[in-house]
Amino acid sequence: MENAVVRVGRALRIALLIALALLFLVPFYLLLRNGLASEQDITAPDWTFFPSELRWSNVTELFDDPNVPFARSLLNSALIAVATTLGTLLLASLAGYGLARIPYRHANKVFYAILGTLMVPAAVTFVPSFVLVSTLGWISTLRGLIVPTLFSAFACFIFRQYFLGFPRELEDAARVDGLGYWRTYWRIVVPNARPVFAAVGTIVFIGAWNSFLWPLVIGQDREAWTVQVSLSTFMTSQVVRLHELFLAAAVSIVPLLLVFLVFQRWIVAGVERSGISE
Amino acid sequence: MKSGLKSRLGTQNRTLWFWVFVGPFALGLGIFTYVPLLWSVYLSFFDAHNTVTPDVSEDFVGLDNYTSMLRDDSFTDSLLTFLVFSLFIVPATFALSLALALMVNRLRRAQAFFRSVFFLPAACSYVVAALVWKLSIFNGVRFGLANTLLGWFDTDPVAWLSTTDPPWYWLVIVTARLWLQAGFYMILFLAGLQRISPQLYEAAAVDGARPGWQVFRHITFPQLRATSIAVTLLLVINAFQAFDEFYNLLSDSRGYPPYARPPLVYLYYTALGQGQNLGLGSAGAVILALIIAVVTIGQAKWFGLGKKEAA
Numbered sequence: 001m002e003n004a005v006v007r008v009g010r011a012l013r014i015a016l017l018i019a020l021a022l023l024f025l026v027p028f029y030l031l032l033r034n035g036l037a038s039e040q041d042i043t044a045p046d047w048t049f050f051p052s053e054l055r056w057s058n059v060t061e062l063f064d065d066p067n068v069p070f071a072r073s074l075l076n077s078a079l080i081a082v083a084t085t086l087g088t089l090l091l092a093s094l095a096g097y098g099l100a101r102i103p104y105r106h107a108n109k110v111f112y113a114i115l116g117t118l119m120v121p122a123a124v125t126f127v128p129s130f131v132l133v134s135t136l137g138w139i140s141t142l143r144g145l146i147v148p149t150l151f152s153a154f155a156c157f158i159f160r161q162y163f164l165g166f167p168r169e170l171e172d173a174a175r176v177d178g179l180g181y182w183r184t185y186w187r188i189v190v191p192n193a194r195p196v197f198a199a200v201g202t203i204v205f206i207g208a209w210n211s212f213l214w215p216l217v218i219g220q221d222r223e224a225w226t227v228q229v230s231l232s233t234f235m236t237s238q239v240v241r242l243h244e245l246f247l248a249a250a251v252s253i254v255p256l257l258l259v260f261l262v263f264q265r266w267i268v269a270g271v272e273r274s275g276i277s278e
Numbered sequence: 279m280k281s282g283l284k285s286r287l288g289t290q291n292r293t294l295w296f297w298v299f300v301g302p303f304a305l306g307l308g309i310f311t312y313v314p315l316l317w318s319v320y321l322s323f324f325d326a327h328n329t330v331t332p333d334v335s336e337d338f339v340g341l342d343n344y345t346s347m348l349r350d351d352s353f354t355d356s357l358l359t360f361l362v363f364s365l366f367i368v369p370a371t372f373a374l375s376l377a378l379a380l381m382v383n384r385l386r387r388a389q390a391f392f393r394s395v396f397f398l399p400a401a402c403s404y405v406v407a408a409l410v411w412k413l414s415i416f417n418g419v420r421f422g423l424a425n426t427l428l429g430w431f432d433t434d435p436v437a438w439l440s441t442t443d444p445p446w447y448w449l450v451i452v453t454a455r456l457w458l459q460a461g462f463y464m465i466l467f468l469a470g471l472q473r474i475s476p477q478l479y480e481a482a483a484v485d486g487a488r489p490g491w492q493v494f495r496h497i498t499f500p501q502l503r504a505t506s507i508a509v510t511l512l513l514v515i516n517a518f519q520a521f522d523e524f525y526n527l528l529s530d531s532r533g534y535p536p537y538a539r540p541p542l543v544y545l546y547y548t549a550l551g552q553g554q555n556l557g558l559g560s561a562g563a564v565i566l567a568l569i570i571a572v573v574t575i576g577q578a579k580w581f582g583l584g585k586k587e588a589a
Binding site for chain 1: 292293295296297298299300302303304306307309310311312313314315317318321330331378381382384385392394395396397398399400401402403404405406407408409410411412413414415420421422423426457461465521522525526529530531542545546549550556559560562563567571574
């Protein structure tokens, strides 16, 4: 009797999980369905699960459409995401290591000054940051889109916490061998800290690829649009063709899905070790 | 004497190396976070249209920007919009992500699969989600997935995004964000669940607590206290910064409707829209930053964050 109740409960729970999982996958399905359908199939009053035909020619149509600078915005997004990720990893890991391992009288004050910026939500500073970037003459340049985003207090914090818990023995051995801070860092610490680099790198890459407000404000010229900005601009204009729009959106998440599938476990580990839920 | 000199040199050496490592980052953070903040505070005291270097003697207006911002119905409405939005999204995300974590955590097989499926939307941008929500699920009156489903039950189609009475657009906005962020918070809860000692559950079973609600109420939920606080704080801060989905779901080629403008959307249009009123926009940003600081600190205090947890 008791057993049957438990078993029914378990079956119900799994059925609910499967139903929720399907629900979570619906938007992905819609991206693909609409991206490979004809315009008529997308706006048909009678919605069907499958489009009447699969149009792979939509792909060439999207990239050949002279009204839609899609290839250019993909390139912009790729450049920005890669540069932001590499730059953030370099700057934040060095700073995190310095704060964790190089004794300095005012290290704590510097750390709190960095940590304090986490309290200021980044989005609130977009008006003054825009002011600064426009004063520098960086509007609509890759510089303007990349440089101001490189100094992530969040990434620095994660690196510091990680290096604090890093076994000292390895570094001590390096010191005995006569290596200075710089060479110890590059030859011993970095190779042994790959998980944290992978975790922070994935989070930063996804954030940079998906960011919208900053590229919207800074990338004013069409030539400087990122994928997100062009998608948004097409969405609110009436000239674009719907199937191209959906296909563009589907293409825009492919790089992320790849990064995500490869590094997923690092993100999970990174989140679990970040101290956020301790 | 010699060893004293050496250690002094050693100390200077360390200071030098500290700044070699930390300097570039600290300098950049100073230039791109502290300078804009201070500049914003400065600008907020000036009548600065279209310029970031107002004339000190002519354009100084004192606190006028602040008073006109606080008297501006559009601005206070935007704060109200945030409040309503967070009243929907914070409990909804909290409940959904906790439920997902509890269910996924108890799976023996396929745990990684379900975790990935629920986490997958976290890789999508708000722009992409807004596109699917606006032009495929909740599209117009004539077509769209939601109206097709309603049609199966002989229910009249709904104009999801273009009616304010009843405000169906809230459903669209809240479900989009729910889909995007529930998986991330599920991971936080999963991490919290894995830290609960199995001995607590064994002890509860010995004491006769029935598995299910009783165990959840007396063991699991109290043990998740720290995680719950972190999740709530993050949810509220993120709700304050809502921009992407509001902007993309509600604006069209005709512009942005007067309703449902959260603070950031409002600031965007004030400071960078047609008027380019940077002084007024800066005042709004300062007010918003202060509100966020007060809310965050107040919440942390209310939750008793920073106090030692009772053993």
